[in-house]
Amino acid sequence: MLKEIIDKFYSDRERDREQHRFYITDAGKCGRAVFFKFKNVPREKMTPEVLRMFDHGDYVQMQILNTLFSLGVVRASEINIPPQEMISGRADAIITLNNELYVVDFKSMNSMIFQKLEAAKEENINQIQLYLHFFKIPKGILLYMNKNTSQLKEFVINYDPLRCQKLLNDLAQIKAKIEGDIVPLRLPDYPDNWQCRYCQFKDICRSAGEKEIGWESFKSKIQKLEI
Numbered sequence: 001m002l003k004e005i006i007d008k009f010y011s012d013r014e015r016d017r018e019q020h021r022f023y024i025t026d027a028g029k030c031g032r033a034v035f036f037k038f039k040n041v042p043r044e045k046m047t048p049e050v051l052r053m054f055d056h057g058d059y060v061q062m063q064i065l066n067t068l069f070s071l072g073v074v075r076a077s078e079i080n081i082p083p084q085e086m087i088s089g090r091a092d093a094i095i096t097l098n099n100e101l102y103v104v105d106f107k108s109m110n111s112m113i114f115q116k117l118e119a120a121k122e123e124n125i126n127q128i129q130l131y132l133h134f135f136k137i138p139k140g141i142l143l144y145m146n147k148n149t150s151q152l153k154e155f156v157i158n159y160d161p162l163r164c165q166k167l168l169n170d171l172a173q174i175k176a177k178i179e180g181d182i183v184p185l186r187l188p189d190y191p192d193n194w195q196c197r198y199c200q201f202k203d204i205c206r207s208a209g210e211k212e213i214g215w216e217s218f219k220s221k222i223q224k225l226e227i
C-alpha cells in the first residue's frame, strides 16, 4: 500500500538521474565509474532504503544549517560554485568566524563509522578543496555528524592549490576519455579499493577487464548480454 508507493517514488527518482557534467563529488573518484555514469551504463539499483538514508542525511544537514543561521554566522547557504565549463557543485554554507570566511561542508554518518573517524575523509577533502578553489576562500571546515547520537566532529582544511590542480587535471583527462569513447583503466587496487566495494558498476567493470578499451565495441557487447 503506502510503503510500495513511497518505494516507487524513490526508485523513479533514481532512474531519472542522468549525468551530463562533472559534479564536485566526482573529483578524485574512479575515472572508469565516472565514465560509466556519463555513458548511462545500466547500474546496480540502489534500494529505496538506501535512498531514504541519503534523504535522512539531508535533513540532518538542514538541522545544522538552521543552528548556524540562529548563531548569525551564515553568509550564504546552498551556494553554487561560480559557473565555468567543466564542473558544477553546491557548497552547504559559507560562514564567518572571528572575521574569517570558511566554506562549510556537512557530512552525516552512522555511529560505527563516526566513532572510527580520526581525520577528515580523503574524498571529502577533495570536495571541499575544490569549493575553496572556486570560491577563492582559503579555509574550510568539514563538519561530521553522528546520525544516531547527534555528536559532532570538525576538521579545518586549508586550501591546497597543488591538490586542486591535480584534481582538475584528472577530471580533464576523464573528460577526454568520455569524448574519445575510451573506457578508462580499472583502479590499480581493484577490487579492494573502497570505491569498488560500493560501486554500482562492479559487474560491468569486471567484464571490461583491467585495460582501457573502446567504448563502442564494449557497448555492443553489453547490449547483447542484456538481450
Ligand code: SF4
Residues within 6 Å of the ligand: 030, 031, 032, 033, 186, 187, 190, 191, 193, 195, 196, 197, 199, 200, 201, 202, 205, 206
Ligand atoms: S569496480 Fe572499482 S575500478 Fe571498477 S568502475 Fe567501480 S570503482 Fe572503478
